[in-house]
Amino acid sequence: MLTVSCGKCGVALRVDTSKLNPASPLVKCPKCGGVNRIKLPETSSVSAPSANEVWGWLVVHDEAAASKTFDLRLGKQVIGRISFSNPADIMIETADKYMSRSHCVIEVSLSKTGTPAFVLSDPGSANGTFLNENADSRLSPYDQVYLNDGDVIQIGRTQVVLKTRKLADNQQAAEKAVANNDYLKTIIL
Numbered sequence: 001m002l003t004v005s006c007g008k009c010g011v012a013l014r015v016d017t018s019k020l021n022p023a024s025p026l027v028k029c030p031k032c033g034g035v036n037r038i039k040l041p042e043t044s045s046v047s048a049p050s051a052n053e054v055w056g057w058l059v060v061h062d063e064a065a066a067s068k069t070f071d072l073r074l075g076k077q078v079i080g081r082i083s084f085s086n087p088a089d090i091m092i093e094t095a096d097k098y099m100s101r102s103h104c105v106i107e108v109s110l111s112k113t114g115t116p117a118f119v120l121s122d123p124g125s126a127n128g129t130f131l132n133e134n135a136d137s138r139l140s141p142y143d144q145v146y147l148n149d150g151d152v153i154q155i156g157r158t159q160v161v162l163k164t165r166k167l168a169d170n171q172q173a174a175e176k177a178v179a180n181n182d183y184l185k186t187i188i189l
Contacts, residue, residue, distance in 0.1 A: 002041070008034030017041065055108050055116040056164040057174040058090060058153075065094040065158050069175050072118070072162075076107045079155060092158060098127040099156030104139070106147070106162075118147040118162060130154040150181075 002015045009032040017040055025038040056072040070090045080088035083101040104122045122129040122139040131137040131145060132152050149164040163174035
């Protein structure tokens with residue numbers, strides 16, 4: 001409810017702004033019949049994110065594993081080899097014996113402005129997590145690395161690519177962008 005004064009007679013008007021047409025917020029004064037334009041309070045254009053909203057994708061792009069794309073949502077997502085006895089949030093179907101069942105974690109969070117951040121960590125996998133095909137970039141259990149669109153993550157011997165909504169509108173666009181890019185070969189462990 002909003003209280004405003006009639007511009008013609010000055011009487012206080014209680015207005016339920018939810019019932020007004022935002023394009024033409026007009027209220028008729030019951031005392032004098034004057035029509036008053038109401039200045040509506042500004043509302044935030046940023047809505048609260050849905051728990052199911054997709055903020056990016058992990059695209060498996062590896063010569064030894066089937067291509068598959070996984071949605072990334074807010075929160076921590078454990079990534080690993082497929083296992084029904086010890087399942088990860090994102091399970092990659094592969095014969096890669098160097099990939100653990102719970103290999104690494106990507107955490108998606110939002111800044112105050114609504115911009116997503118993707119943080120990669122490896123809590124101690126046996127064979128390591130590497131970034132951008134650099135053999136010297138093995139993550140330690142204490143590392144937390146901010147990722148950018150197009151970063152290549154090597155999990156064991158399997159490569160996945162991060163695509164974000166910043167550069168891909170949907171899953172199909174993310175897959176196409178990765179398929180059309182010439183990534184380097186896997187780091188041999």
